[in-house]
Amino acid sequence: MTDLTAVKAALRTQHIETPSWAYGNSGTRFKVFAQKGVPRDPQEKLADAAQVHAYTGVAPTVALHIPWDKVDDYAALARYARDLGVGIGAINSNVFQDDDYKLGSVTHPDPAVRRKAIDHLLECVDIMDLTGSDTLKLWFSDGTNYPGQDDIRARQDRLAEALAIVYDRLGEGQRFLLEYKLFEPAFYMTDVPDWGTAYAHCLKLGPKAQVVVDTGHHAPGTNIEFIVAFLLREGKLGGFDFNSRFYADDDLMVGSADPFQLFRIMFEVVRGGGYGPDSGVAFMLDQCHNIEPKIPGQIRSVMNVQEATAKALLVDRDALAAAQQAGDVLGANAVLMDAYNTDVRPLLAELREEMGLDPDPMAAYARSGYFEKIAAERVGGTQAGWGA
Numbered sequence: 001m002t003d004l005t006a007v008k009a010a011l012r013t014q015h016i017e018t019p020s021w022a023y024g025n026s027g028t029r030f031k032v033f034a035q036k037g038v039p040r041d042p043q044e045k046l047a048d049a050a051q052v053h054a055y056t057g058v059a060p061t062v063a064l065h066i067p068w069d070k071v072d073d074y075a076a077l078a079r080y081a082r083d084l085g086v087g088i089g090a091i092n093s094n095v096f097q098d099d100d101y102k103l104g105s106v107t108h109p110d111p112a113v114r115r116k117a118i119d120h121l122l123e124c125v126d127i128m129d130l131t132g133s134d135t136l137k138l139w140f141s142d143g144t145n146y147p148g149q150d151d152i153r154a155r156q157d158r159l160a161e162a163l164a165i166v167y168d169r170l171g172e173g174q175r176f177l178l179e180y181k182l183f184e185p186a187f188y189m190t191d192v193p194d195w196g197t198a199y200a201h202c203l204k205l206g207p208k209a210q211v212v213v214d215t216g217h218h219a220p221g222t223n224i225e226f227i228v229a230f231l232l233r234e235g236k237l238g239g240f241d242f243n244s245r246f247y248a249d250d251d252l253m254v255g256s257a258d259p260f261q262l263f264r265i266m267f268e269v270v271r272g273g274g275y276g277p278d279s280g281v282a283f284m285l286d287q288c289h290n291i292e293p294k295i296p297g298q299i300r301s302v303m304n305v306q307e308a309t310a311k312a313l314l315v316d317r318d319a320l321a322a323a324q325q326a327g328d329v330l331g332a333n334a335v336l337m338d339a340y341n342t343d344v345r346p347l348l349a350e351l352r353e354e355m356g357l358d359p360d361p362m363a364a365y366a367r368s369g370y371f372e373k374i375a376a377e378r379v380g381g382t383q384a385g386w387g388a
């Protein structure tokens with residue numbers, strides 16, 4: 001039997017990081033639909049993120065994206081966040097939106113462009129120093145569109161060289177997470193396409209380099225929980241960028257497309273010791289709310305992760321181990337499915353009440369009048385989006 005008090009205690013310490021860019025406008029390459037009340041600056045994004053934390057109690061940090069969240073005084077921004085009740089989480093670098101990066105950033109054939117990209121990554125570490133963030137997230141859109149366009153192996157050399165420079169710049173208690181993605185925007189070859197490539201580079205560099213698993217960055221059918229189990233075992237799972245996908249990198253709300261997959265992932269996290277404040281695994285959301293309202297979209301996503309985590313924690317591990325040991329295929333599968341099929345919503349409602357929160361975060365936020373307030377106040381200026 002699983003101890004429900006222990007499950008609740010574990011859920012109370014959950015830490016899910018929301019991304020600043022989820023609060024801004026986003027869309028597809030066809031259209032960005034602007035929404036009312038969208039933040040005009042990083043401070044307003046932080047204020048919205050603070051709402052998500054206020055109603056869920058488990059989203060205490062916000063990831064920044066540079067230069068989308070560029071400010072003159074990062075220490076002041078961190079203080080501003082603290083006053084709102086949230087902290088600055090991972091610093092996400094951006095070497096994919098400058099004209100110079102047409103043929104790549106750190107893998108570009110021109111050393112001047114590589115230098116520019118590396119300088120940006122080092123600037124992100126400076127921002128970590130100023131904000132107290134301990135995590136740098138590296139995602140490279142680098143790749144090629146046509147066979148023969150560039151030398152695949154030389155690009156790996158350039159990547160390794162850049163990563164080593166950034167790695168050496170990391171201070172005490174700082175780390176970087178290397179993100180992989182199968183394809184897009186490059187359509188023929190991507191320089192960091194999969195976890196194996198990311199893992200190999202991180203392994204060579206040392207303990208401050210770890211892999212981040214963006215759940216939307218795999219080929220359809222990929223067994224993501226296997227990757228999670230493997231990386232955790234090797235001490236190389238740095239965290240997640242959670243989102244859902246049906247086709248490609250859809251960035252839909254986590255747990256919306258395949259809640260069972262999210263449960264399986266969270267089970268491997270729990271099983272592998274990746275859950276809890278000292279695990280070193282960051283649970284971040286990397287999503288875009290193109291058509292749904294943004295703050296409720298984030299609240300729903302946080303709740304989806306909580307539900308999957310609760311179910312994963314409910315798995316009767318002793319019964320599972322016994323069935324596995326006995327070769328009881330159906331029994332073992334039933335133990336897992338029993339946990340997955342448990343309705344954990346009452347348990348989470350109870351937990352929220354114990355935490356002094358409303359048991360229904362979606363309804364509480366809707367009642368709060370915050371949306372009406374920002375819709376009325378945030379008029380004029382330029383709404384934040386991918387580029388501001």
Ligand code: RM4
Pocket residue numbers: 021065092137139179214241249286
């Ligand atoms: C990329 C990648 C990064 C995120 C950007 C916005 O696809 O997932 O993590 O920073 O999108």
Ligand code: MN
Pocket residue numbers: 139179214241286
């Ligand atoms: Mn991501």
